[in-house]
Each structure stands twice: as C-alpha cells, then as structure tokens.
Amino acid sequence: xxxxxxxxxxxxxxxxxxxGHDTFYETWREYNTPEDMAAYLKKAFDPKVIxxxxxxxxxxxxxxxxxxxxxxxxxxxRDRTYDEFKNDPAIEIERVYVFKEYQSQKIGKVxxxxxxxxxxxxxxxxxxxxxxxxxxxxxNFYKAYGFTIFGEKGFQLGDAIDTDYLMKRQLITxx
Ligand SMILES: CC(C)(COP(=O)(O)OP(=O)(O)OC[C@H]1O[C@@H](n2cnc3c(N)ncnc32)[C@H](O)[C@@H]1OP(=O)(O)O)[C@@H](O)C(=O)NCCC(=O)NCCS
Numbered sequence: 183x184x185x186x187x188x189x190x191x192x193x194x195x196x197x198x199x200x201x202g203h204d205t206f207y208e209t210w211r212e213y214n215t216p217e218d219m220a221a222y223l224k225k226a227f228d229p230k231v232i233x234x235x236x237x238x239x240x241x242x243x244x245x246x247x248x249x250x251x252x253x254x255x256x257x258x259x260r261d262r263t264y265d266e267f268k269n270d271p272a273i274e275i276e277r278v279y280v281f282k283e284y285q286s287q288k289i290g291k292v293x294x295x296x297x298x299x300x301x302x303x304x305x306x307x308x309x310x311x312x313x314x315x316x317x318x319x320x321x322n323f324y325k326a327y328g329f330t331i332f333g334e335k336g337f338q339l340g341d342a343i344d345t346d347y348l349m350k351r352q353l354i355t356x357x
Pocket of ligand 1: 209277279285287288289291292312320326
C-alpha cells in the first residue's frame with residue numbers, strides 16, 4: 183500500500199472539511215449525544231472556518247491518501263503554547279485522524295513523521311498535543327513516539343466538557 187502525504191492548499195478546503203468532519207464523527211459519535219456532536223461538527227468543520235485556517239500560515243494541514251483516496255489528515259498550528267515550554271518555541275498537533283478502516287496500517291506513522299520533520303525543520307524545540315484521557319489507542323500511539331504527559335485541559339464538545347491530557351516531546355533542531 184503506497185501512502186501519499188502532501189500539504190493541503192486553500193483549494194483543498196472541501197477535501198479537508200470532509201475528511202475532518204467524517205473522521206471526527208466516526209471516532210466520537212458513540213461517546214456523545216447527537217446534539218453535542220451536531221453542535222461541535224457544525225462549528226469546527228464549517229467550510230468557511232476551514233478555508234480561513236488553510237489561508238492562515240499559522241496552520242499546516244497534511245492530507246494522507248492511498249490511490250487518490252483521502253484516508254486521513256493532520257493539522258498543525260503555531261499559535262498556542264504553555265508555560266511548560268517557557269520561552270522555547272513550541273508547535274502543536276491539533277488533529278491527527280485516520281479512518282477506522284485504514285488504522286493500524288502505518289498511516290498515522292507517515293503523518294506523524296511528516297509533522298516531526300516540519301517541526302524540526304522550523305527549529306521548534308517542542309511539539310505538543312491534547313488527547314482525550316480515555317483515548318488509549320491514541321495515547322499509546324503518541325507514547326510510542328516519545329510523547330509524555332505534562333498536564334490536562336478541558337475540551338468542550340457541544341455542552342459536554344471532556345478532559346484531555348497534554349503531551350509533549352522535545353525535538354532535535356538544526357541549531
Ligand atoms: C491514533 C491514530 C492516528 C494512529 O494512527 P494509525 O495509522 O492507526 O497508527 P500506525 O499504524 O501508523 O501506528 C504507528 C505506530 O504507533 C504505535 N501504535 C499505534 N497504535 C498503537 C497502540 N494501540 N498501542 C501501542 N502502540 C501503538 C506503534 O508503535 C505503531 O507502530 P507498529 O505498527 O510498528 O507497532 C489512529 O488510530 C486514529 O486516527 N485514531 C482515531 C482518531 C484519533 O483518536 N486521533 C487522535 C486524536 S487526539
């Protein structure tokens with residue numbers, strides 16, 4: 183299986199909206215009320231919001247595909263940090279999602295490797311992310327990449343507030 187990963191461009195906003203919406207729905211549907219899901223999806227995957235995000239150099243979206251079929255994506259952002267990192271530059275992986283049918287086939291790995299490559303090339307000292315405390319598969323995936331837990335934060339999904347672990351990993355920079 184040949185996995186292709188490329189940076190998304192503003193013209194990709196419909197593709198990014200769809201993969202974002204559909205992977206989020208597939209992952210979280212069974213744990214949330216239909217009302218909370220609908221409210222979150224409408225806000226987070228509004229095509230106008232995605233287009234704005236794609237036009238904002240703060241963000242980088244990666245699209246993973248197999249035989250031209252989009253099967254996962256990642257979103258990095260450079261506009262948030264934590265006291266934990268003091269004045270060291272830190273970059274966030276806000277989302278990494280692979281459709282269930284394609285999980286455990288190294289697609290997450292290809293996306294993560296590319297995120298780490300981008301972060302190191304830009305001389306970020308740290309890469310961090312938030313992950314639901316019950317999302318053991320993803321937590322183990324991040325641990326396999328050397329991420330460690332450094333805190334917790336709330337995550338609002340509709341009216342529900344869930345808890346995310348904050349995880350970080352130091353980067354080898356070119357400095
Ligand atoms: C988490 C996710 C991105 C991982 O992607 P994936 O394609 O399934 O994972 P990969 O096949 O690339 O795994 C790469 C490596 O990560 C590690 N890994 C992956 N899943 C693991 C698990 N459940 N336990 C331990 N290690 C794991 C392994 O080291 C694995 O390498 P190996 O297969 O040689 O052992 C994917 O499962 C996913 O999209 N889940 C649903 C959405 C989600 O929860 N996203 C995270 C939100 S914060």
